[in-house]
Amino acid sequence: MQIKEVEPRIFRRVMGKFATGVTVITFSHEGQFSGMTANAFMSLSMDPPMVLIAVRNQARFAASVKPGDAFGISFLREDNEALSSHFGGRPQADLEPDYRLLGEAPVLAGALVQLAVRANAVHAGGDHLIYTADVQAIEESDGRPLLFYSGSYKQLHALDPATCWFDLG
Template sequence: MTPRARQQTPAAAQSRAAVSPDTSSSIDPREFRRTLGRFATGVTVITTVSGATVHGMTANAFMSVSLDPPLVTVAVDHRARMHRLLEETGRYGVSILAENQELLARHFGGRPQVSEEPRFEWQHGLPLIEGAVAHLVCRIVQAVPAGDHTLFIGQVEHLDCRDGAPLLFYGGNYRCLEVQLHDSGAWWW
């Protein structure tokens, strides 16, 4: 043991142990959703292909997981058709939407927009939303059950991005990023 080795406290040992979620929570699901809605996120459309049919779903429960290997994850409700499709296809595309693509977010969120026909560009056999600020093509390497969702962890096989402002989701509404210019000397970085 080195002189700087730390003793493991009971709390630290417990935090490393696998903990099962308590399903008897007193947290109101609506209040949980409202509270977490205060965390601004980007808006993505997750896509896959089954046969000759393109399927898409709007998701803001998306994040990076690892740089090496490059991994991302998306959370998908067990009841969603996309859940079954991802289990079948084993691959998905991610389009990070631009600020002018709110109608597409609504379309793939279950509110079809008659005036907004989705246009795709294809990369590595998967459809990606044309005009999005970023694209990723992923192969599912792990599916982790998490409550009423599954985390589909995907290894990134292709990516690209372009300049542009993203579409955001905050407080249950779509928003746009406001860019504010500040004196760089006033910030910690």
């Protein structure tokens, strides 16, 4: 299907068909640790190690984090769906996030990967701000990632060759 005019509703639906991992961006706001779920995250450079995130202009993060500030990025594991919802605007009253410091950055304990980063630049990008950041520390653990696709959470499943067959003829 070809669309001549890009309507926001259609654009949002189509962009949802790009599968992503789920991250929580953690930062200090008014002396307290805070966070937000984000899937607008990517590696930017290997040498030096850098990442990129995009956040809404109105996000608390945008008011709190400026170039030079440290913040954390936690890749969620498949059993962290409640954390994603909590930081994604649906607070869970019975959920107390387990923050810890990695270098100067708050991160979430129990995540698949934790990155401590320092913002180095902020760029305008429509209704979002694009942050580039230098990676300063990394911790990782074993597990499987939490995925997001077409408006819902998904899990990564390994293909078992013993239970699958393919007709190549």
